[in-house]
Amino acid sequence: MSFTRTLWLGALLLFLAPALTQADEPEQAVLAGGCFWSMQAPFDALEGVLETELGYTGGHTLDPGYWQVVTGRTGHVEAVRILFDPGSIDFSEILEAFWRSIDPLDPHGQFCDRGSHYxxxxxxxxxxxxxxxxxxxxxxxxxxxFDQPVVTRIRDAAPFYRAEDEHQNYYRNHPERYADYVTHCGREERLQALWGVPNKLGPPWK
Known part of the structure; x- marks a missing residue:
């Protein structure tokens, strides 16, 4: 290979490298859907999701703890941060799973969990x-x-504070307690009434 050709190929690779790197970079989504214990399983099950993490966002208190957030005075909501591979799944598909995991008509919380932080x-x-x-x-x-408007808000991105370790992967680490919570909170019944077939993929309006 000639020296000139080598230089040309090297320059081409340098030109393409930023685009290739950018295409491979994971993206993140931050969503609030009530009690965050229930917001990991739907996304962990999606192909292309690399990691999920629970935390608090949207409020004015720096580095809040759980017992501060549940007072409703920090302005934060319980949320999930989703790291995903945009080459395998896109943000619109993340949102399709999100809608089917929540009651988007409830302005005061989710299922049995009431308050602004839900x-x-x-x-x-x-x-x-x-x-x-x-x-x-x-x-x-x-x-x-629906015969009433969706009340789920679209809010500005804000600092995300990781929740305490005991909340991470709660549905996996405490399956019996989590199942009991879901049963007594009326979550599955309400989601079934809203969306029909559980965990059905695709746009929820179809």
Whole structure:
């Protein structure tokens, strides 16, 4: 291979490297869907999701703890941060799973969990995510599935504070206690009434 050709190939690789690196970079989604114990399982099951983490976001208290957040005075909501491979799953598909995991008509909490820290919300991480979130919510409202508007808010991205270790992967680490919580909170019955077939994939307005 000639020296000139080698230089040309090297320059081409240097030019393409940023695009290749960017394409392979994981993205994150931050979603609030009530008690965060129930917000890991739906996303852990999705192909392309690399990691989920529970925490608090959207409020004014720095580095809050669980017992502060549940007072409702920190402004934070319980949320899940989802790290995903955009080459395998996109943000719109993440939102499809999100809608089917919540009651988007409840302005005061989720299922048996009441209070401002249990309200549902989407926290877009950039302008592209915001556009997708707004379009997704608008499509759900136009679908005619519900006879009242979706109240899930689309909020500005905010610092995400990781929750205490005892909350992470609660559904896996304490399966019996988690099952008892789900049963007594009325979660499954309400989701069935709202969405029909549990865990059905695809746009929830279809």
């Amino acid at each position: 309200r549902t919300a989407i926290f877009p991480q950039d302008a592209a995510q915001r556009a997708i979130a707004e379009a997704s919510r608008a499509e759900l409202n136009r679908s005619g599935r």
